[in-house]
Amino acid sequence: MKKEINRRKFLKxxxxxxxxxLGGSRILTFGSNQMDSRFVHLINKKSNVSVxxxxxxxxxxxxxxxxxxxxxxxxxxDVELAKLKNDLSDIDFVVNELITAPEQFAKIKxxxxxxxxxxxxxxxxSVRPILNEILSxxxxxxxxxxxxxxxxxxxFGSMRNxxxxxxMECLLTTDYKELAVAVRPFRAIHxxxxxxxxxxxxxxxxxxxxxxxxxKFGTEIKAIGRQRMLDAYDSIDNDKAEKETNSxxxxxxxxxxxxxxxxxxxxxxxxxxxxxxxxEDANLITVDCYGSMYRNLPAFPCIGFNRxxxxxxxGVCESDLRSSMTHLIFQGLVGRPGFVNDPTMDVSKNxxxxxxxxxxxxxxxxxxxxSPYKIRTIMERQEGAVxxxxxxxxxxxxxxxLVGSDLILYFTGEIIDTPVSLEHDRGCRTKITVRLxxxxxxxxxxxxxxxxxxxxxxxxxxDLERFCRFKGIKLVNEA
Numbered sequence: 001m002k003k004e005i006n007r008r009k010f011l012k013x014x015x016x017x018x019x020x021x022l023g024g025s026r027i028l029t030f031g032s033n034q035m036d037s038r039f040v041h042l043i044n045k046k047s048n049v050s051v052x053x054x055x056x057x058x059x060x061x062x063x064x065x066x067x068x069x070x071x072x073x074x075x076x077x078d079v080e081l082a083k084l085k086n087d088l089s090d091i092d093f094v095v096n097e098l099i100t101a102p103e104q105f106a107k108i109k110x111x112x113x114x115x116x117x118x119x120x121x122x123x124x125x126s127v128r129p130i131l132n133e134i135l136s137x138x139x140x141x142x143x144x145x146x147x148x149x150x151x152x153x154x155x156f157g158s159m160r161n162x163x164x165x166x167x168m169e170c171l172l173t174t175d176y177k178e179l180a181v182a183v184r185p186f187r188a189i190h191x192x193x194x195x196x197x198x199x200x201x202x203x204x205x206x207x208x209x210x211x212x213x214x215x216k217f218g219t220e221i222k223a224i225g226r227q228r229m230l231d232a233y234d235s236i237d238n239d240k241a242e243k244e245t246n247s248x249x250x251x252x253x254x255x256x257x258x259x260x261x262x263x264x265x266x267x268x269x270x271x272x273x274x275x276x277x278x279x280e281d282a283n284l285i286t287v288d289c290y291g292s293m294y295r296n297l298p299a300f301p302c303i304g305f306n307r308x309x310x311x312x313x314x315g316v317c318e319s320d321l322r323s324s325m326t327h328l329i330f331q332g333l334v335g336r337p338g339f340v341n342d343p344t345m346d347v348s349k350n351x352x353x354x355x356x357x358x359x360x361x362x363x364x365x366x367x368x369x370x371s372p373y374k375i376r377t378i379m380e381r382q383e384g385a386v387x388x389x390x391x392x393x394x395x396x397x398x399x400x401x402l403v404g405s406d407l408i409l410y411f412t413g414e415i416i417d418t419p420v421s422l423e424h425d426r427g428c429r430t431k432i433t434v435r436l437x438x439x440x441x442x443x444x445x446x447x448x449x450x451x452x453x454x455x456x457x458x459x460x461x462x463d464l465e466r467f468c469r470f471k472g473i474k475l476v477n478e479a
Contacts, residue, residue, distance in 0.1 A: 049190040052095035052118040061125030064148035080176040087180035105133040117186030125150030140470035142182040185466040188332030193218035201288035216405040232272035241268035257377040258385035270304030284314030300384035309337035312366040330456040338454035347440045359389030359430030388429040398460040399453040411479040438479025
C-alpha cells in the first residue's frame with residue numbers, strides 16, 4: 001500500500017525551483033466561479049430563458065370565493081415570485097398577463113411565438129376555455145394551481161391525454177417554491193438549444209447521430225483535433241498553470257501517487273480546455289481519452305473535467321456523447337453536474353456500485369461547497385492524475401442515459417457507502433454504493449444500451465418526466 005503524502009509537505013519538497021504563493025491571497029481558486037464572465041452559474045449564458053406567464057381566471061367563478069379580487073391574487077403571486085428571484089434570475093417573463101376570457105388571448109398570442117414555455121397560474125373556477133386557447137399555441141405549458149383554485153383540476157388529467165394537452169403538465173400544490181420547479185423543463189430545453197459540445201478526437205463522428213441531436217434539441221456537436229488542443233496547451237502561461245496546481249494540491253486531503261509534474265500538466269491542460277471552449281463558445285468538452293487521444297495529449301483530461309463540472313459547464317470522458325447530452329439535461333434541469341460511471345451490481349444488498357476515476361467535487365452545483373478529495377492516479381492505468389471525490393452518504397440520486405434522441409433510461413436510489421479508502425483498491429477511484437428504489441434483479445436483467453450511466457444528486461423523476469413529455473422522449477425506469 002502506498003503511503004499518503006501530506007499536501008503541505010508535498011508542496012514544500014516537490015516544488016524545488018518553483019515559486020508558490022502559499023500564504024497570499026489566491027487570484028484564482030481551482031474550480032471556483034471567479035472565471036470569465038461567460039462562465040456563469042447554471043449554464044454558459046448566451047441568453048435568458050423566455051417564458052410566458054399567464055394568470056387565468058373567470059370573474060364569474062364561485063371558487064375559491066365570490067367576488068375574488070383578481071388584482072390582489074396577482075400581487076400575491078408577484079410577492080411569492082420575488083422570493084424566488086435567485087432561482088429565476090435567468091428567466092425573462094416576456095408575457096405577464098391576466099386573462100379572464102378566451103377572446104382576450106388573441107392579443108398576446110403572437111408574443112408567445114418564441115417562448116420556451118408557458119407558466120399558467122390558475123386563479124379561479126371554470127377556466128378551461130382559456131386553457132384551451134393557451135394550449136392551442138403548442139408550447140410546453142405548466143399549470144400551477146393551489147387548492148381551492150377551482151374544480152378544473154379534475155379535468156387536467158384527461159386533458160393531458162388528449163392531443164391538445166400533449167404539451168401540458170400540472171403542479172397542484174401549496175408550495176410556492178414549486179413555481180421555480182415549473183420552469184425547469186423550459187430552462188433545460190433552452191440550455192440544450194444553445195449548447196455546444198466539443199469532442200476531442202480523430203475519429204469520424206456519426207453524421208446521423210450529430211444531425212439527429214441537432215434536429216431534436218438544437219445542440220451542436222463539433223470535433224476538435226489533437227493539434228488544436230496541443231496549440232492551446234502550449235499557449236497557456238506556466239505561471240497560471242502553477243497557481244492552478246498549487247490551489248488544487250493545497251485544497252486536497254492528500255496527494256497519493258501522482259508527481260507534482262503530472263498534476264501541473266493536468267492543470268495546464270485544464271486551462272487549455274477552458275481556452276478552446278471560450279473560443280468555440282461551447283458548454284461541454286469530451287475527449288477520446290481511451291481511443292485516439294490515449295497518450296496523445298500532454299496529460300489525461302480528468303482534472304480538467306472536474307474543473308469544468310465545478311464551474312457549471314461540462315467535462316465528460318471517453319468521447320461519450322450520450323453521457324454528454326445526459327449531463328446537459330441534468331445541468332439544464334437543476335444546475336448540477338453529472339457523474340459518469342461504470343456500474344457493477346451487488347444484488348445481495350439490492351444495490352449497485354457506480355465507479356469512475358473522473359470524480360467531481362461539486363455535485364451540489366458550482367455555487368455550493370466542494371466535497372473532500374484526494375489526488376490519485378487512474379486506477380486501471382496506474383498513471384495520470386485524477387480527483388478521487390467523496391460523495392455524501394444518505395444522498396438521493398438519479399441515474400440516467402439518453403439513448404439516441406428519443407429514449408431516456410433511468411433508475412433512482414440512495415447512496416449508502418462511498419468506498420474510497422486506500423484499502424478499497426478495486427474498481428475506479430471515485431465510487432458510490434447506491435441502494436436501489438427498485439429491484440436489482442430486474443435492473444441487471446433489463447440492462448441495455450452500454451455500460452455508462454450518469455448520476456445526479458436528487459430524485460429528479462418528476463423533472464425528467466416533464467422534460468421528456470415536452471420533448472417527445474420515452475422515459476423508462478430500468479429497475
